[in-house]
Amino acid sequence: MFHTSYIEVSKSALQANLQFLKELAGPDVRFCSVVKGNAYGHGIEHFIPLAEECGVDYFGVHSADEALRTHMVKRNSSHVMIMGMIEDEELDWAVENDISFYVFEFERLEAAVKAAKEQKKKARIHLELETGMNRIGFHWEDREKLVSYIKEHGEHLRVQGVSTHFAGAESIANYLRIQNQIANYNRYQWYLRKKGVRAEIRHTACSAPLVSYPQTKMDMVRIGIAQYGYWPSKETYMQYLTRDDVRHMTENPLRQIISWKTSIMSLKNVRAGDFIGYGTAYQATDDILIATVPVGYCHGFNRNLSNLGKVLVHGRRVPVVGMVNMNMLIVEVSHCPGVKRRDEVVLVGSQRDNRITVSSFSDMTNDVNYETLVRLPREIPRFIID
Numbered sequence: 001m002f003h004t005s006y007i008e009v010s011k012s013a014l015q016a017n018l019q020f021l022k023e024l025a026g027p028d029v030r031f032c033s034v035v036k037g038n039a040y041g042h043g044i045e046h047f048i049p050l051a052e053e054c055g056v057d058y059f060g061v062h063s064a065d066e067a068l069r070t071h072m073v074k075r076n077s078s079h080v081m082i083m084g085m086i087e088d089e090e091l092d093w094a095v096e097n098d099i100s101f102y103v104f105e106f107e108r109l110e111a112a113v114k115a116a117k118e119q120k121k122k123a124r125i126h127l128e129l130e131t132g133m134n135r136i137g138f139h140w141e142d143r144e145k146l147v148s149y150i151k152e153h154g155e156h157l158r159v160q161g162v163s164t165h166f167a168g169a170e171s172i173a174n175y176l177r178i179q180n181q182i183a184n185y186n187r188y189q190w191y192l193r194k195k196g197v198r199a200e201i202r203h204t205a206c207s208a209p210l211v212s213y214p215q216t217k218m219d220m221v222r223i224g225i226a227q228y229g230y231w232p233s234k235e236t237y238m239q240y241l242t243r244d245d246v247r248h249m250t251e252n253p254l255r256q257i258i259s260w261k262t263s264i265m266s267l268k269n270v271r272a273g274d275f276i277g278y279g280t281a282y283q284a285t286d287d288i289l290i291a292t293v294p295v296g297y298c299h300g301f302n303r304n305l306s307n308l309g310k311v312l313v314h315g316r317r318v319p320v321v322g323m324v325n326m327n328m329l330i331v332e333v334s335h336c337p338g339v340k341r342r343d344e345v346v347l348v349g350s351q352r353d354n355r356i357t358v359s360s361f362s363d364m365t366n367d368v369n370y371e372t373l374v375r376l377p378r379e380i381p382r383f384i385i386d
Ligand SMILES: *Cc1c(COP(=O)(O)O)cnc(C)c1O
Pocket: 034, 036, 083, 165, 205, 206, 207, 208, 222, 223, 224, 225, 226, 232
């Protein structure tokens, strides 16, 4: 394998998540699978074909490099949409390959028309509207200029979508701001429509609004974190659980699709009073047995989990002792009788009856699941399992 750890991606878990999310979205709503950040750490090259096998045919990425990687592995019939950065020089490539992209300022709109003329083909664009996040998007004040520009260059533009993004729908603290954004989007979208700029797909919702603000589903939902098996926040999960139609829910409908595994590198007895690893971060209070694990912060195991993280050995949760090093960490295995070199270590996932979730990881470090996942390096081998 030539690597110290590996990642398993579960097809059945993905299938279950997609089925659940598509039901939540409803029959007439398209599903866009968001695969930015190397498919949230799962690996674009592995995830795209798997998602296609599970019926996904529309992918959202952040940038041209991710679009290229997706384009290389996807089926012809699947669509790629760039929701963020693409340089003007790359627009020709996008237009040529029917890749759609967000347009959020006049400079890019002009560049899109230029690329379309050069390619003798319509540029497929998604107009992004500024509705209150204050990140990217056309302002309400731009509306007349926007409409006249699009009408004037209509032969070169195909308005595939009209979109916006919400500023934190996973937190109830943002409730009013989201409500205002929804109203602003609707007003803008209606204006465009009235003036004859009609989008094929209106899309605004990512994972959290799909659950908490169902009116945002419109024609398509753009789903990232939930398809990988995570609720965007505890509040979102709670809002789901308290819906009228889920009163008898017993088990979490979302399943984490990733597991991360390695094995014991070396074992050692340490006497009471001795320090373990760098510095004085951990002092053994008893005679203990420790195991070295060949994964460290360069592999995405957060250094903040020093003296704090847990991994599974022989089905038991065992503690990280001392500092997480760049390529190694040390765990205490005194209570794992018969433990030996090469025994499996689960960093994320299940072993026997026990389970370590990405969320438990993230809880300990105050990271959000998104961060813990995208920190998994591209080099770690990924395997698809059932
Ligand atoms: C990341 C992203 C999404 C997906 O968000 P999740 O919370 O992971 O579902 C959707 N739309 C845009 C524009 C994004 O950047």
